Every structure is written in C-alpha cells, then in structure tokens.
Amino acid sequence: MASEETISIYLVDDHPVFRMGFSGLLHSEPNMVLVGESETGRDALKDIPTKKIDIVVVDLALGDMSGLELIRELNREKNDFSILVLSMHDEDVFAERALKLGADGYLMKNTPPVEILEAIRQIARQEVALSKRQSDLMLKRILGRGADQGDSPLKLLSDRELEVFELVGQGKSTRHVAEKLFISIKTVETHQAHIKQKLRLSNHSELMRSAFSWVNELQPTN
Amino acid sequence: MASEETISIYLVDDHPVFRMGFSGLLHSEPNMVLVGESETGRDALKDIPTKKIDIVVVDLALGDMSGLELIRELNREKNDFSILVLSMHDEDVFAERALKLGADGYLMKNTPPVEILEAIRQIARQEVALSKRQSDLMLKRILGRGADQGDSPLKLLSDRELEVFELVGQGKSTRHVAEKLFISIKTVETHQAHIKQKLRLSNHSELMRSAFSWVNELQPTN
DNA sequence: TTCCTTATCGGGGCTTCCCTGATGCAATAA
C-alpha cells in the first residue's frame, strides 16, 4: 500500500515498437516492473494466470481478438489484478464499454508518459483512471439525473421515445419513423429533441451515433 | 551509399510511447541515428527543412492533419529525403495512396522491429519497402490480373472521398467538413453522393452508420 | 484525340433540424 511497494505490470499490445517504448518507460520508474508481455489475446490468456501481476495493460486492437473480449475473459475467473486500457480508439466510444467489462482505467495512446505512469499509480491504489475530460463526461451523465437510473441513461427515456430511438438506430429517417408509428413528423421531431436532452446529445449526428452503437450492442453476452 | 554510412532519420508520430520505442530501436543500430521528431504535422513541416535528413518516418494519424497530407506537403518542394509510412491503418486501403503521394515504403505498426530496420535500409538504398503481401498484391494488379477490388470496397474511394468519409465517421456535419477542407458545401455533398454510389449506400443514414463503424474499426464495412 | 476519373461548384425542390411555442391527458403532490 505504501508508495515504496513495487507494482508488477503485464502488457498486451500487438505493436512491438510500442512495447519497447513502454518497457523503457517502466525502466525509468524504480517501483514499477514489467513482469511479462504478449502480442495476442490468446497468448495473454495463457500467460497471465501463471504470474503474480498487479496491473494488466491492454490495447483494444489485438489482431486475434478484440481487447474488449480479452477483458471479459480475464474477468471471467476470479483474479487479483486490475486492468488499464491503453488504446488509440476513441474514448468517447469505448471507455465506458471497457469499464463495464471490468477495466479500471482507459487512456488514449497519445497520452503523455507522465500521465500514463500516474494512471498506473492510481489504479494500483484501487482508483479508477480516466482522462479528466472523459471522467467529467461520465460523471455528468451519471450524476446528472440523480440516482434515478442506476445503469443505463436509456432508462430515462419514455416508452415512446425508446421506440423512436430504436428506429433511428436502424437507420430510419424521420419521415419513415413517423409513418411507421402513424404519427406526425413533428411529433417524431419532438421525441428526438427530448431524447437528445435526456442523453445529453448536442445534435442529430450524435443521436444517430448513439442509437447505432446501442442497436449493435443488443446481442453481445453482457 | 555504402552500408557503413550513417542513416539520419526523422520521426513524426503522435504517440509518445511509440516514439520512445522507436528511439530505443534506433539506438541499438550503430549506423542509424534519430535526428529529430515531432508530434504533429505542423511541427514536422517547420522542423524538417532545417535538418539534414535521409528518411522521414510518418504515421498516418497525426491529430492536426492527415499523414497523407503531410506526405504531399513534404514532396511539394524539392527535397533529398525518402519517406516511410509506419501506420496502424489498413495497408490495403492506404499503402498505394501513400506511394502515389510520394512515400517510398509502407509498413503496419505491428511489423517486427527487424523488418522495420530492414525497410529503412532498403529505402536508404533507394528501394521501395512494402510487406511481401502488399507488394505481391500491387504487382498482381499492375500485371493486369488479380482479385482486383474483391476485398475492401473502400479502395474504390478516391483520396478526397476517403477524407470526407473519415470526417463523417467522426460525426462532423456537412458544413463542418466543408470548413475543415476549405471547400464548398456543394462539393462535400458531391463527394458524399459518390461515396454512397461506390459503397452502395442508399441514404445518408447508411453512410453515417458505415462511416461510424469504420472509424471505430468495430467490423470492417462489408 | 477521345474518354474517364477526379475535384470543384451551382440551381432548385424537398426534407430534416432546431427553436419556440401549444394542447389534452394522467398521475401525483400540496
């Protein structure tokens, strides 16, 4: 618990040059040690259980499997390490998903090294590590409406709004939604406006992106 | 010209940890030296002309501008360095474009370090450096016969169309795309229309969905 | 040269976005 304790780190990333850089970065830190690394999700799943590890750092693009999948697999069995995602993927899209699957932090790969090290220390203290921007966004979303909805902000939507949201996610136009529901275009527009308010989406593009990714997530084993 | 000669290398990449790894990699090579690096395209365009450089290594995702644009800019004026692209972007989509814009090699970031060093040596010898797979594909195409555009329909898109597609995938409005590219809204609309034709997308919703999933590399657009 | 692709734009009609409203209904709180 004291800051003197050495943090054991395992890296899963399919970019050899990045692994070299990460290794060098940890070498400059006296109380961090890289205890192993692997290039693929499969290797990681074999290797990690054989070691004593505090933090697993994973990329999301792994060649053989998605990093998200790896996180799910790692957390399927009881373990005593934490997970930090270090990826070039848009945090707006993936950070929340990664945390839901059991990650403890999410940083983009262009994050300055000092901040990466700081995030590792945070996670070692059992805290959650996110960029200021992203953590603010999530807090706003979760605290914004009180303890009303525990998990999904979609619970804020009324039945009718959810119907509209789903059709938007299927790529339907405003007109098409109106015809499908036998109501006026103007009414659909109002529903869309309310959805944007409730989900804190600033324009129609964000609404569509949100709806698309929601519709696409209906099948995975959550 | 002889293999004894030292090769001066400049790196443009927006991932600090990757730059560290690359720097370490070159340190292990006696006849290669890293003479400078920058994080953005703008900095690179300022810095590079002030140095004596043999090879510029560039990433395609640069934050402030596209790496393709940087290559075009670098070659706008006469120079005496070669360019190696080192990117995580799909080589099927980008390798040929990069070469046409004046790059001398294209490797994916998950390439083993030895092959990266070998590519640098090849380019220093004025050869072209590509993965075996990619060079075979290009040869086949040039020789007239091959599975031409069977794999990724994105290859059908022109450079400009791909730029627009990417911005759409980032949730940018038509107006915003136009401002970003310094062209008329009408021109952006034309590009969008051509993209829809080439990718067989029937309306703007489908275009957005396709672009979203592509930029996030969830699953390659079928 | 002729043809094709690419990149750039315009007109005009229609649709959608976004804002400010409104109405009626039902459930709940004061």
Place this chain on the structure above:
DNA sequence: TTATTGCATCAGGGAAGCCCCGATAAGGAA
C-alpha cells in the same frame, strides 16, 4: 381540490441538409 409534473401529440418558421439535375477544368488512359 388544485397545482404540478411528465407524456404524447402537433404547428410555424428559419436554417441546414439531402438529392436530383446539371457544369467546368485538370489529368491520365485508351
């Protein structure tokens, strides 16, 4: 009982976007 709140429905109007019809100019290929 009255007031409030949330829900679902709709209108008007200006701005923006979509989608069809074009066009022009540059560059490469046949």
